[in-house]
Amino acid sequence: MSGRTSAASPAWFAAVRPVLAFSYLSLSHLATARDSHALAALAVGMIVLLLLAEPLWHRRPWAIALAAIAGIALWQLKDSAHIHIALLLMPVIFLLLLAWLFGRTLMPGHVPVISKIVRALEGGDSEAMMAELDRYTRGLTTIWTVVFIAMALINLALALIASPGGLLARAGIDSAWSISDSQWSWFANWLNYGLVGAVFAIEFAYRKRRFPGRYKNVADFFRRMAALGPAFWRDLFK
Incomplete structure (x- = not known):
């Protein structure tokens, strides 16, 4: 594995998870208030990114694969109740x-x-x-x-x-x-x-x-x- 993929996360990366968490809460609330399937899918997507943020930053193949699968699934569900x-x-x-x-x-x-x-x-x-x-x-x-x-x-x-x-x-x-x-x-x-x-x-x-x-x-x-x-x-x- 290259040094680039195993390097420590930059200092600003500590702010990523709080931003994703707040984005999820806001989108989830809006999705419920508007009964929006697309916003609900986007909210769940924020959780996926929250869980996979660090391995995605380090370009872990398994994290990239999981994020891709989740993205495809959420795209399929964006019009579903x-x-x-x-x-x-x-x-x-x-x-x-x-x-x-x-x-x-x-x-x-x-x-x-x-x-x-x-x-x-x-x-x-x-x-x-x-x-x-x-x-x-x-x-x-x-x-x-x-x-x-x-x-x-x-x-x-x-x-x-x-x-x-x-x-x-x-x-x-x-x-x-x-x-x-x-x-x-x-x-x-x-x-x-x-x-x-x-x-x-x-x-x-x-x-x-x-x-x-x-x-x-x-x-x-x-x-x-x-x-x-x-x-x-x-x-x-x-």
């Missing part, structure tokens, strides 16, 4: 993926993912303090795993009862309770991440009280997280 099923299930799949990524690090022989982050941030602490932080961060990793599973189930329930475009309605099944497609979209595409932010804010406030003097504020915490570097975040779940 079935593409909206993908939008309904995407938040559920994404949240379950997060639950799996967090949960698998709780298995024997693995370091809980939040413990790994804290060890990188707090490497200079005493052995006793690190042991206490390890216990806390293992519990916190468990909490996030449960949160993601619970949110996935909520999203699945809302996708089922949305009307007229929900999963049950598309299958011709009447639901005793229902919400509008617009209400589903606001929750799945925006409120989901507000809930994640709320859980983080509550936990961060508690952590500052339990382990005082470690972070000046949220901005300082994220600055230190960013300073860990792209390689750390790329390998976090390995």
Whole structure:
């Protein structure tokens, strides 16, 4: 493999994933609001690019092949109402993926993912303090795993009862309770991440009280997280 394909991603590449993620959320919401199959296909395409962004940048043959197959499939589905099923299930799949990524690090022989982050941030602490932080961060990793599973189930329930475009309605099944497609979209595409932010804010406030003097504020915490570097975040779940 040439040096060009194996070279590290440029500094600006870190902004690609947030841009693709925001593009997906916006397109998904617009696709639901306008009942647009083409916008729905484009939204799913943003997810494909989000997942394959780095290997595509490095011109990995398997990533190029997957992107081509996905592109052909989405082109075929751009005039089909079935593409909206993908939008309904995407938040559920994404949240379950997060639950799996967090949960698998709780298995024997693995370091809980939040413990790994804290060890990188707090490497200079005493052995006793690190042991206490390890216990806390293992519990916190468990909490996030449960949160993601619970949110996935909520999203699945809302996708089922949305009307007229929900999963049950598309299958011709009447639901005793229902919400509008617009209400589903606001929750799945925006409120989901507000809930994640709320859980983080509550936990961060508690952590500052339990382990005082470690972070000046949220901005300082994220600055230190960013300073860990792209390689750390790329390998976090390995």
